[in-house]
Amino acid sequence: MPDPSSPSARPALTTPNYGADANGLICGYRFRPDAAGEPIDSDEAAAWLRAGGAAQAAADGSFVWLHFNLSHARCEQWLRSLAALGDEFFEAPHAGSRSSRIEREGDALFAVINDVLFDFSFDANDVSTLWVHLRGGLVVSARRQPLRSIDRLRADVKRGERLATPVALLDNLLRDQADELQRIVRSATERIDDIEDAVLAGTTGGHSAELSRLRRLAVRLQRWLAPEPGALMRMLANPPPFVSSGDAERLRQAGEDFALVLRDIAALQERIRLLQDEAAARVAVENNRSLFMLSTVTVMALPINLIAGLMGMNVGGIPLAEHPHGFVWMVLVVVSITALLGWLIWHRMHRNS
Secondary structure (H helix, E strand, C coil): CCCCCCHHHCCCCCCCCCCCCCCCEEEEEEECCCCCCEECCHHHHHHHHHCCHHHHHHHHCCEEEEEEECCCCCHHHHHHHHCCCCHHHHHHHHCCCCCCEEEEECCEEEEEEEEEECCCCCCCCCEEEEEEEEECCEEEEEECCCEHHHHHHHHHHHCCCCCCCHHHHHHHHHHHHHHHHHHHHHHHHHHHHHHHHHHHCCCCCCCHHHHHHHHHHHHHHHHHCCCCHHHHHHHHHCCCCCCCHHHHHHHHHHHHHHHHHHHHHHHHHHHHHHHHHHHHHHHHHHHHHHHHHHHHHHHHHHHHHHHHHHHCCCCCCCCCCCCCCHHHHHHHHHHHHHHHHHHHHHHHHHHHC
8 A cells, every 4th residue: 555645645726727728729620721730738749849940831821829828837939939939929918008909020921909798798897808929820819818709719610610821810919809899889779779768758866877888988999999099000001921901901901890890889988977067967957957956945944943943042031931822822923933934935935957
């Protein structure tokens, strides 16, 4: 029987893989001309990279896509040792700027793409980033949290979708992202339609917080999910050698699709702002009405408080103090003055209305 204290008897400590293999690879595919993607694992990818497979693939028209989880402890080390990516790919995840962009980095392309989380719940914080490196024969993408568009692309490739070039993969990803963004805008518009009907009907309670949340979401989507037009135009004016004219036209069309979606987001922001102004105006009217009623009651109660204070003074000469019906007379005086003030206030309100 083995000794429980011996190393062989102790349970092995395992590193959590977060949905990836031992090197952080979530999925890998090799695409050949006119063929569906062939799955490869990290060991096969490592051997392929050591043998100079990226250069050979660029020559024969094929390429490999490797998708990684940066939350895995060994992922970055594996990429640095084998993939020969640019410094920007490793610096960007630790940088503060997360705006979407596609730019040239030597003979490669580097893209920062923001996308919504897989369990997106219309919260401004449910947006995360995907980093992509493209060069002839190789595409490397990495993320920290599961994202909608990249998971949809994985599902399409798994079902047999064919991708001819690395830029075709990026274009497919951008179009999926634009479709997801359009779906979010459509759902948010439907919710805003319901809130608008409620606000116009006069039921403004509980909608201010949701309008603020939707406005923050629209601002963040517009700021992060749209590729920077300047960087995209500069890249298309001087693309890397592996980007063909057809691929450049694809990226230009993807930028135009995003421009249309951004126009819808801008219109959505304007609607939300107008609804917030309308709701604030209605709340202000309700507050003014409440303050007016409070002021009216205060003015009408002023004679009661004043006379009660005077009659309660412990000094001589209090009127009607010895009269047998003094209390009744004072009540009549107070009621008469209060009724007179009430009539004056009602008359003034009726005249103003």
